[in-house]
Amino acid sequence: MARTEGDAVALRIDGERMAQVHALARAEQVTPFIVLLASFQCWLHRATGMDDLVLGTDVAGRHDAALEPLIGFFVNVLPLRSRRIAGASFRDVLAACRRDVLAAFEHDGLPFDRIVEAAGAPRDRSRNPLVQALFVLQNTPAGQFGMPGVEAEMLPPVERTSKFDMALFLEPESTEEAAPLRGDWVFASALFESATVARFAAEWLATLEALLRAPDQPADRATAPVPGAARPPQPKPEESRTMETSQRMAAKLDQLKSLARPRPAAAAPTAPTAPTAPTAPTAPTAPTAAVVPQAAAADPASQVRLRPLRAGAVFPIVIEPAVPGLDPVAWAARSRELVAATLHRHAGIVFRGFDLPNPQAFEAFAEAMHPGLYGSYGDLPKKEGGRNTYRSTPYPERQMILYHNESAHLERWPRKQWFFCELPSAVGGATPIVDCRxxxxxxxxxxxxxxxxxxxxxxxxxxxxxxxxxxxxxxxxxxxxxxxxxxxxxxxxxxxxxxxxxxxxxxxxxxxxxxxxxxxxxxxxxxxxxxxxxxxxxxxxxxxxxxxxxxxxxxxxxxxxxxxxxxxxxxxxxxxxAVRFDWQRGDVVMLDNMLAAHARDPYEGPRKIVVAMGDMFDRTQLEARPAAALPQENDDA
The missing domain is CATH 3.60.130.10 (Clavaminate synthase-like)
Incomplete structure (x- = not known):
């Protein structure tokens, strides 16, 4: 699981250097943001040994004039792809960066989650999908806050957190053109030491200076090499991926981790080291990737017990923890093959007794079981506080929602579907399920x-x-x-x-x-x-x-x-x-949507069922397979 403890290293780009940035930007018809971003990409390509990488940047999300007076957080993360051009001058790099950034900003309103789904990027609770490094330039300095009789001053946070592995935030010190920039290089303290990030900052500033001084020279020569550093090895995949795109993307993103210290496994948080001011670059020791031996984990099957919900019946099967204190998310991540095989045989699983106190815990449980939950389903309202979960169908309480397979009337449907009981109703409200075989x-x-x-x-x-x-x-x-x-x-x-x-x-x-x-x-x-x-x-x-x-x-x-x-x-x-059972708070029902149908009974009183789905299947895939054989006999007819 990703940890959020963070720290930051301060840096500053003086006015003289910023005047050079603005002069080059005008000459190449780009913005200062492009110059700074391109120099950062050049440094990162060299530091990681990666020829193809993805950075993120923040966009305000306020294109609609109606949003301007509203108070709220509309920021979206926009992924920016960078490909190293061997032998290209920095001017060529700027032209390519300008083209790529403008193309990306044409779609800056597309939610980040939609981009992750379209890219097929694997989701892993140990890191953010697709983007693990951020580069952000605020185009205006921080405003002043004041009221009659009140003096206010903006202070740095006492405790730092970091949502990303690293994020560089730059902000002008004044509204003057070519004003100096102050920066915060925020980083995950579980991954990096302050001294390491201070070295990164010094190297990038030296790279920027070299590129500004000789923009016609090959950019990869201008970057400051790390003495003794070798190209980081290709990471060993943490798990098999179902899509080739995901494999390539995971390998690219994992390369960045070669600069980091290994992620601790469930270790107690340690106090972050105090930030160190950047110094002139010296000859640092090359960062190396480390491997942390993993303790032999118990067989997931030995940590749970399986029993039929109804004596002698195959559908559904109940899975309960067999050991106290079982971490449901960690167990789910290690039990994908077990769960898949069980679901194929039984068509439905009732997970009962797992420590899932709220919808967020449920979503993490389902995501661990099947990374890449579907988040673009238009027929159900999104669950508040969730990313890829939904509220159950808004339908009159006293009427039954009849039996159906989710989205079977559309060209695309989920093969897997989960239902989580946040709050069972006082009367009725069961979710009857049917083995369609x-x-x-x-x-x-x-x-x-x-x-x-x-x-x-x-x-x-x-x-x-x-x-x-x-x-x-x-x-x-x-x-x-x-x-x-x-x-x-x-x-x-x-x-x-x-x-x-x-x-x-x-x-x-x-x-x-x-x-x-x-x-x-x-x-x-x-x-x-x-x-x-x-x-x-x-x-x-x-x-x-x-x-x-x-x-x-x-x-x-x-x-x-x-x-x-x-x-x-x-x-x-x-x-x-139909199989009916009374919901218990924290229950999760998982169905193979192509083998099982579901419905909803009438109910009285508050009822909260949260829905997730994944493993999307296209009807054309079905049509490419042999047609379903017809039943030849039926003893129950």
């Missing part, structure tokens, strides 16, 4: 064959006052753009009465699991078929708009209706297969 076995063969062969067509009509406006849903008023996006997703769209959008999406009703190959009844027929609506609601909607314009509807993929009698039978089978 068992439901398929009970489905009459003829009906199962029809579902497998014809598939399903989900129909949505954006009728005014009955559904959201299609412009709000697609975030555009351009009909051509909507049509193009639908085509790209394999969705048929049509316009009714000129401005009413209707979409039709054909999806499977029965799938073969991508890992186990087992057949499963995977869909959302109950949430979309009109026969499953409350009787009065169904009658009112049919009278208002008719079957062809219902806000939601589902039929067979060839356009023929699914008989109400078939839906009634499916409803009976869901209930016959």
């Amino acid at each position: 068992e439901l398929l076995r009970r489905l009459p063969p003829a009906l199962a064959e029809a579902f497998a062969r014809k598939q399903l067509m989900y129909v949505r009509t954006f009728t005014p006052r009955l559904d959201v406006d299609w412009r709000d849903f697609y975030k555009t008023a351009d009909r051509a753009e909507v049509e193009a996006r639908c085509r790209a997703a394999g969705i048929d769209c049509r316009w009714l009465d000129g401005d009413v959008l209707q979409t039709r999406t054909v999806c499977p009703a029965i799938v073969s699991h991508p890992v186990t190959g087992e057949r499963s009844f995977f869909n959302q027929v109950q949430l979309h078929h009109v026969s499953c609506l409350e009787a009065d609601v169904r009658e009112d909607l049919l009278e208002m708009v008719g079957l062809e314009r219902m806000p939601r509807h589902v039929m067979f993929g060839d356009g023929t209706p699914i008989p109400d009698e078939a839906m009634a039978l499916i409803g009976e089978l869901y209930e016959a297969c």
Whole structure:
């Protein structure tokens, strides 16, 4: 787990040096920020031996004029990629840096978490994803605070913390052009000594001076070499990655750690060393990577016990700690293979008795189990205080949310889903779960064959006052753009009465699991078929708009209706297969979404269930696999 104890080393760039920075910036048509950043990148390339690295910088996040008078924290972290150009002059480096920074700032409103997800960067609680070093230049000096009869002075913090491995913050001392800069090189004291960071600061300042003095010379020659330093070795991967992109990125980011002292393993915090002022660079000893032997950890399987929730039943399985004081996050991180194998066999797991006092602890538990939780799900509201967790579906308390597999009607869905009980309701509120393999076995063969062969067509009509406006849903008023996006997703769209959008999406009703190959009844027929609506609601909607314009509807993929009698039978089978249990505070239910469906019972009183999901799966991946084999017989029919 990352530790936040930090310290800082102060530095200063005098006015004479800043005048040189501004002069070079004007000559190369760049900003002083670009000159300083490029020089820092040159130093970092040389210090780490990396040809390709990522730095972060802060952006204010206040482009909208309406945000200017608001008090609040809108800052976003923007990753900036830097690639060393062998033999390039510093002027060439500045041109490349300018191009890359401007391209990045075109998208500075994109949330950092979205960038991490798109990049496939691995998430590890021991460090920040994607960016571990920050370079920030404030464009104005710190303001003065004063009130009549009150004098105020800004003081440095008594205790330092560091969210990143290292972060350099620069700020002008006045509003004059080429004013001196004062800087704080903040660092994680669990990783670096103050003397080491002071040496880093002195080396960077010497590098900046050399580059300003000879901008036409090759930049890699101008940097101050570390005598005796060798290129850090490629790190040994801490764990196998599922994506090649993640492997490359993890290797690049881990190279920075070669300058750091090893992360302590659960050691008590030590008092940080007092900051040391930078001195003129000497001939320091080359930093070397150290390896801390890890104590042999107990077999994760021996630290828990497994038991069926219901005697003799395979679905679901309960996992409980078998030893006191078990760290749930550490156990989850070491138990991924165990959990995956258990989930494939049982389709659902109830984690009970783990020390998960709040939603943040739950998110860390799920993240350790599956790094890279999905954080861009639009159908559920985000959980306050969480990064990639959601509140449960806002739906009337006294109505049941019927059985469904999450996002089965879309082109992409999560294979894994977690539910955490923050607060159980006083009455009702269970989350019934169903083994969809068992439901398929009970489905009459003829009906199962029809579902497998014809598939399903989900129909949505954006009728005014009955559904959201299609412009709000697609975030555009351009009909051509909507049509193009639908085509790209394999969705048929049509316009009714000129401005009413209707979409039709054909999806499977029965799938073969991508890992186990087992057949499963995977869909959302109950949430979309009109026969499953409350009787009065169904009658009112049919009278208002008719079957062809219902806000939601589902039929067979060839356009023929699914008989109400078939839906009634499916409803009976869901209930016959359903497993219910009373939530206990701190419970976590994990489902394989392609093997298990879930619902929500009516309830009374406060109820808080937090949701997480991951391991996203694209429907095209399913279509590339052999079609689901049909059941040949059914003894339970």
